[in-house]
Amino acid sequence: MQTAERLRFSAEEYLAWEETQAEKHEFVAGEVFAMTGARQDHVVVSLNIASSLKQRLRGTPCRAYMADLKLKVEAADAFFYPDVMVSCHPGDLANQQFISNPSLIVEVLSESTADYDRGGKFVAYRKLESLMEYLIVDIEARRVECFRRTADNDWLLHDYLGEVDCELTSLGVQIPMAEIFEDIKAD
Structure with missing residues (x-):
């Protein structure tokens, strides 16, 4: 950065x-x-996730957003551009510049941002009371790390690898890993 x-x-x-x-x-x-700018695989995976979420959230009060909408984290005095986020909060529908109450945030790792996405950015995201799940997507490892907030306000890691479904309990949806990594060639 x-x-x-x-x-x-x-x-x-x-x-x-x-x-x-x-x-x-x-x-x-x-x-x-x-x-x-992002690499092609990064954009494809982000779009796969956003498209999957949009399809599964149709008819609900929740909306999926892509990387061009800002996220305001007031407690951190910060604005970020997550790769994908979902908000079910009615107040977010009214604001055209940013949202501030996401249930889910997704960051697709790149070499230049991986440490920040796992460290400082996650520290800031955890200050969002609305945030229930934070996904870190590792394209190289074909892995999704889902950090889920517990009732005690701790964060529990759920690791998704292989031919499984990535469960997003905050939204009541599942996305097959094959769908997340669709059109990404194996190395």
């Missing part, structure tokens, strides 16, 4: 500035970070 010309903003200044930018930038505690 690279800082965009070492700019410092308030959250409101960032939102106004970001609307005028050609590229996407994430915002963390006053600092703005330029987002790099």
Whole structure:
């Protein structure tokens, strides 16, 4: 992650500035970070997951969103662009710039963001009271790590590998791993 010309903003200044930018930038505690373009496999897997979720959530109050919509994490003074997220919160339907009450967040790992997705970003995401599940998708390993919030506010890892269904209990849906990794060639 690279800082965009070492700019410092308030959250409101960032939102106004970001609307005028050609590229996407994430915002963390006053600092703005330029987002790099994703590789084809990353985009395909993100689209597979978002499409699967959209299909399974049809007729419910929940919506799946792709990487172009911001996520506001007020408790972390941050805005992120998750690869995929789902919100079932009516307040999120009314806001065109960002959502702030996701039930599910998905990050597809890339070499440049893997450590951040597992570390600092997950720390920020855990501050969202609405968040029930956080998926980390490892394309190389054909693995989905599902961190699920427990009743005690702990996070329990459910590992999905092979020919199984990835269970998303927060949404009451299952997605076959073959569907998540559809059109991705084995190495």
